[in-house]
Amino acid sequence: MAERIGTFDGVHRRNLAKVLGLVHLEGPRSRAALTAATGLNRSTIAALAAELAEAGLVEERAPDPTNRVGRPSPVVAAHPGVTAIAVNPEVDAVTISAVGLDGRIPVRERNEVDHLVSPEEVAAIVASTVARWRDGPLRSARIVGVGLAVPGLVRAADGLVRMAPHLEWNDAPLRELVEAATGLPTAVGNDASLGARAEHLFGAGRGIDDLVYLNGGASGIGGGLVVGGVAVVGAGGYAGEFGQNRPGIAADEDRRAEGGVLEDEVARSRLLAVVGLAAADEPTLRAALEASDSPEVAAELARQRRILATALANAVNVLNPSRVILGGFLATIAESDADALTAAVLAQAMPAAAEGVELRAAALGEDRLAIGAAELAFGPLLADPESALDA
Structure with missing residues (x-):
């Protein structure tokens, strides 16, 4: 094993974690870039990278071609295995x-x-x-x-x-x-x-300190929150159950489940039914909805979009996020008419709370x-x- 710098005390452990975390979150980085990002000196970075490589956690690659004067710095990357x-x-x-x-x-x-x-x-x-x-x-x-x-x-x-x-x-x-x-x-x-964690670290919420994430899946609607850059999980870890909230439905003809919660009204099963599918993964359902020219399909998407807009406006009023991210079938609903959804959210939210808010589909798609x-x-x-x- 490569000679270890100092002893394995708390500082050394944190430095190892810092280097591994950077190449995991940011992708391959040269030793020079890691030196700049961590504030550690070049020899310390070299020793840390060597330890992590010997442990099989990173691999060091030949430096990228460069026209800069001087010897180029080796690249450190998370080990793909x-x-x-x-x-x-x-x-x-x-x-x-x-x-x-x-x-x-x-x-x-x-x-x-x-x-x-x-x-x-x-x-x-x-x-x-x-x-x-x-x-x-x-x-x-x-x-x-x-x-x-x-x-x-x-x-x-x-x-x-x-x-x-x-x-x-x-x-x-x-x-x-x-x-x-x-x-x-x-x-x-x-x-x-x-899903919120993944989007915050690698997707549509990367670099955003205040966001609301809603996920739509076969079992309903859940959510995740990041406030001030910190994930909000609640006292027992149960925060974010947006799907269990009672939806505000302005038009009686939009209601399908008397006394139902949000996920009873905005539901993947209702979208599957309207396109005639018994089951499907996310890409298949999205493709079926996009390919359909049925008035019934368009009407169901619009109905769910109206109810979803009210739920999102309530979240904006309470949490004042800078970004709202929608995953799963909720992203499909949003993308069916993004302008209509955004307009409906802004029309129901407090102007100050909604100022500058962005609605985005989850960038990681089905990988989230x-x-x-x-x-x-x-x-x-x-x-x-x-x-x-x-x-």
Whole structure:
């Protein structure tokens, strides 16, 4: 192992985490760029990079061609073999992805189901998929953990799924089940909160300190919040359940579920029904809606857009974000007539609260939940790369 600088005290650990975090979040960086970004000296950066490379967490590459005078600086990049398994169990499918520390997704599988899967079934599907991938596309990968993005209330303290109503799960020890089945460290989070995290770090919310994220999936609508650059999770980790709010519906003819909540009215199932699909992934549903010239399809999109606009205006009034990001089928609704949605939100929000607010579709598309779940799995390694030095 390369000679380590000093001792592995708190400062050294933080410096290792700083370098690994930068190349993970920002992509490959020259040693010179890391020196400038961290404020550390060149020899310290060289030693830290060497340690991380020997641990298999980064790789050092030949410097990019340059016309600058002097010797060019080697490039440090997150090692593509360091991998997290990201899982999103839903009412119609269990989607499993392999996500590299460098952000690539080399393999993904959508396992469609014709019944509500149990937590035990999810653990078995994950274990069998990982075992198969280890003999195939992940043969040379170093799998560091599993992250699960669950459509329900997940207790932050221990990852217990307190309630996933559409899956009919209550107090499900999903983390323990998956760890036992795979032998891998496992973490569990709410799907929308993880989508918000992914978009904040890598997508449409990158560099934005105040944002609201709403995710639309097969199980309904969830959300995530970033206020002052900090994710807001709530006392128990349950913040952001926008889908359970009572919608303001101005026209009685727009109501479909008497006394229903937002996700009863703005629903993926209603969009599938109007285009005649029993099930579909996000790209397929979006393509079907865009290709249709049916008045019924246009009317349903407009109806859901009107109700969604009221919900977004309420969020703008309460939180005063600079950006609102929509993922999943909500992005499809928004993009069907972005100008109409924006105008409807601004018409219902307080002018001062809405000043400068932008509505954006999630930039990561269908990758957002996988990337968010992977961040959960990568968390311990990114916080303490030293833990891998002697692994």
